Amino acid sequence: MTATPIRLLLADDHPIVRAGLRAVLETEDGIEVVAEAATAEAAVARAAEGDIDVVLMDLQFGKGMNGAEATAAITARPGAPRVLIVTTYDTDADTLPAIEAGATGYLLKDAPPEDLAAAVRTAAAGRTTLAPTVADRLMNRLRTPGTALTRRETEVLTLVAEGLSNQAIGNRLHLTEGTVKSHLARVYTKLGVDSRTAAVATATDLGLIRR
Amino acid sequence: MTATPIRLLLADDHPIVRAGLRAVLETEDGIEVVAEAATAEAAVARAAEGDIDVVLMDLQFGKGMNGAEATAAITARPGAPRVLIVTTYDTDADTLPAIEAGATGYLLKDAPPEDLAAAVRTAAAGRTTLAPTVADRLMNRLRTPGTALTRRETEVLTLVAEGLSNQAIGNRLHLTEGTVKSHLARVYTKLGVDSRTAAVATATDLGLIRR
DNA sequence: CGCGGATTCCACCTTTTGATGGAGGCTGCG
DNA sequence: CGCAGCCTCCATCAAAAGGTGGAATCCGCG
Numbered sequence: 001m002t003a004t005p006i007r008l009l010l011a012d013d014h015p016i017v018r019a020g021l022r023a024v025l026e027t028e029d030g031i032e033v034v035a036e037a038a039t040a041e042a043a044v045a046r047a048a049e050g051d052i053d054v055v056l057m058d059l060q061f062g063k064g065m066n067g068a069e070a071t072a073a074i075t076a077r078p079g080a081p082r083v084l085i086v087t088t089y090d091t092d093a094d095t096l097p098a099i100e101a102g103a104t105g106y107l108l109k110d111a112p113p114e115d116l117a118a119a120v121r122t123a124a125a126g127r128t129t130l131a132p133t134v135a136d137r138l139m140n141r142l143r144t145p146g147t148a149l150t151r152r153e154t155e156v157l158t159l160v161a162e163g164l165s166n167q168a169i170g171n172r173l174h175l176t177e178g179t180v181k182s183h184l185a186r187v188y189t190k191l192g193v194d195s196r197t198a199a200v201a202t203a204t205d206l207g208l209i210r211r
Numbered sequence: 212m213t214a215t216p217i218r219l220l221l222a223d224d225h226p227i228v229r230a231g232l233r234a235v236l237e238t239e240d241g242i243e244v245v246a247e248a249a250t251a252e253a254a255v256a257r258a259a260e261g262d263i264d265v266v267l268m269d270l271q272f273g274k275g276m277n278g279a280e281a282t283a284a285i286t287a288r289p290g291a292p293r294v295l296i297v298t299t300y301d302t303d304a305d306t307l308p309a310i311e312a313g314a315t316g317y318l319l320k321d322a323p324p325e326d327l328a329a330a331v332r333t334a335a336a337g338r339t340t341l342a343p344t345v346a347d348r349l350m351n352r353l354r355t356p357g358t359a360l361t362r363r364e365t366e367v368l369t370l371v372a373e374g375l376s377n378q379a380i381g382n383r384l385h386l387t388e389g390t391v392k393s394h395l396a397r398v399y400t401k402l403g404v405d406s407r408t409a410a411v412a413t414a415t416d417l418g419l420i421r422r
Numbered sequence: 423c424g425c426g427g428a429t430t431c432c433a434c435c436t437t438t439t440g441a442t443g444g445a446g447g448c449t450g451c452g
Numbered sequence: 453c454g455c456a457g458c459c460t461c462c463a464t465c466a467a468a469a470g471g472t473g474g475a476a477t478c479c480g481c482g
Contacts, residue, residue, distance in 0.1 A: 014299075014320045016327070020231025062321060088225075088299070109225045110273060116227070150458065163409025166439070177438095179460050185440070194440075195468085197407055198374025361428060377469070388468095390430050396470070405470075406438085 005032040006124045007051060009081070011043035011070070012058040017109070021056060021086070024113040031120055039063075040070035047074045052081040054123045057103070059087040059094055068094075068101045075102030084123040086116070094207065095134050105129035149187060149208055156183045158209050161200045216243040217335045218262060220292070222254035222281065223247075223269040228320070232267060232297070235324040242331055250274075251281035258285045263292040265334050268314070270298040270305055279308040286313030295334040297327070301344045302418025316340040360398060360419055367394045369420050372411045 008025065010018045010033060022033050034052065037043035040061045047055055055074060059067035071083045082104040087094065095106055104123045107116065108131045119129040149157065159169045166180045173180075184196065191206075193199050203209045219236065221229050221244060233244050245262065248254035251272045258266055266285060270278035282294045293315040298305065301319055309317060315334045318327060319342045330340040360368065370380045377391040384391075395407065402417075404410050414420045 014231075015322075015324055016231035016235060016297075016320050017227060018231070019234040019324070020225075020227035020229070023230040023234040024227060086227075109227055111226075113226055113230070152459065160408055161412060163404060163406060163412035165406060175459090176461060178462060181440075182460075182462095185442090188440080193374060195374060195376060196439075197371060197411065200408065200411070201372060201374035363429065386429095387431060389432060392470075393430075393432095396472090399470080407469075 005030050006120060007053045008033045008120065009035045009037060009043065009046055009052045009055045011037040011040065011055055011067070012086075013038050013061045014058075017058070021116075024116060025120065028117045028120075031117065040065035040067060044070050044073045047081055048077065050079075054104075054120055055081050055083045056086045056120070057083050059085060059089065059098060068098045071098060071103050072101035082123040082126065084119060084129070086111075106134045107131050108133070149190060149203075153183050153187050153190075154209065156180055157187055157199060157203055160184070160196050161204070161209055216241050217331060218264045219244045219246075219331065220254065220257055220263045220266045221247045222251065222266055222278070223297075224249050224272045225269075228269070232327075235327060236331065239328045239331075242328065251276035251278060255281050255284045258292055259288065261290075265315075265331055266292050266294045267297045267331070268294050270296060270300065270309060279305075279312045282309060282314050283312035293334045293337065295330060295340070297322075300421075301342060302421060305418075305421065306345050317345045318342050319344070360401060360414075364394050364398050364401075365420065367391055368398055368410060368414055371395070371407050372415070372420055 008031060010021050012018050012021070015038070018036050018038075022036075025031050025033060035046050037046050041064055043055060043057065044065070046052070057067045057071055061067065065073075067085065067087070071085070074080050074083055083102065084105045084107065085098050085103045086107045086109060088109050098106060104126070105119050105128050107119050107129065111119075111131065122129045155173065156169055159172060164172065166177045166184070169175070169180045170177045184199070187199055187203075188194055191199050191202050193202055200209070219242060221232050223229050223232070226249070229247050229249075233247075236242050236244060246257050248257050252275055254266060254268065255276070257263070268278045268282055272278065276284075278296065278298070282296070285291050285294055294313065295316045295318065296309050296314045297318045297320060299320050301317075306317055315337070316330055316339050318330050318340065322330075322342065333340045366384065367380055370383060375383065377388045377395070380386070380391045381388045395410070398410055398414075399405055402410055402413050404413055411420070
């Protein structure tokens, strides 16, 4: 069974988390941690050297490239390793870019160690593992496409979240204030709220905008 | 030197982080991990049993009591262990309540393992260790007390960030709408803004409120 | 005890925002 | 082509929010 162990690269900016992943996975048969990376850039470089089957990738790094960008860079190459996201957050704003970038799976850091090992093996086989909350979110998204904001609506709402007035947003986007109001009115009905601050709050919760 | 080892309790809802802390600290002379807790409530209960010198406490737990509340509960008892906060975030909204609750130190999870061990020893001796960014923030706060929001102002602004109207905030806090306006007006001048959404945006940037 | 800061409340007035109901132009697609 | 969805703009009215200037209470602290 352990003829060819699964070779892992741990990419996380927290030494403590790397140590934890190593401790949890090292005891597993057929899994071998062969490298660590403290930055997304280092992870991409190490993955390019080959010799890796699965990358455990965090999404947030203190500085520089983020995990989703690194995932895209890694999976773009032929014969690339699988990338399994292991992170703390599970909002749309995190999960969707990561999945688009070609991640093979998405786990949360509060997952029990057994799930982690199982997900690594699943990823090595090229199949997908999603954390339950992430799976739920994706299903809901597919079931209720009406909630989706259009590009323009998202753009306007993002500026609202930065604290701009309708007037200022109009200037920034070369629109009249009335048009900004129109967009926002539609955003409010889609989100089921009735004020700009409430819209920002729920959109942030739903991960529709980032902050 | 190792006559009486420092006895540790690890409180964090992520098994991976607990494993990482254990792995990092276990190799240190004179430090012994004697218990783990996956919830804040369990940490309080275990600390009450005695036998613990230092608690490593996360601030965010998935459900129930948070780390600051648990810290207050633990340090309230006579002969209580020291509490060293080890978390990912370093905003005012996190650090200030934790320090008020009686934490002996505040470290970030991206700290190198050596710093962690050193902080544990410092905490056991009853002295304080602060992560550099946290120390900076506190110094700035002492230098510019004008920017500091009062407890009530922060409370009101937090509800604003959740999307509530002045009226709704008044009801929630048992205030008149006029009083809410008064608080917000002072918040606006302190932050140099002129709208609720702008206040939320800059307060979030400054780490005055959490989101 | 007196002071300053925090908290609570008030009134009046201006500006911004939201609700409603259209309307015309553009684009992609069956 | 014709429809659907998106984007743009408009006017009008009602409701929040913000600006200003007080004012009274409470509390910790020197």
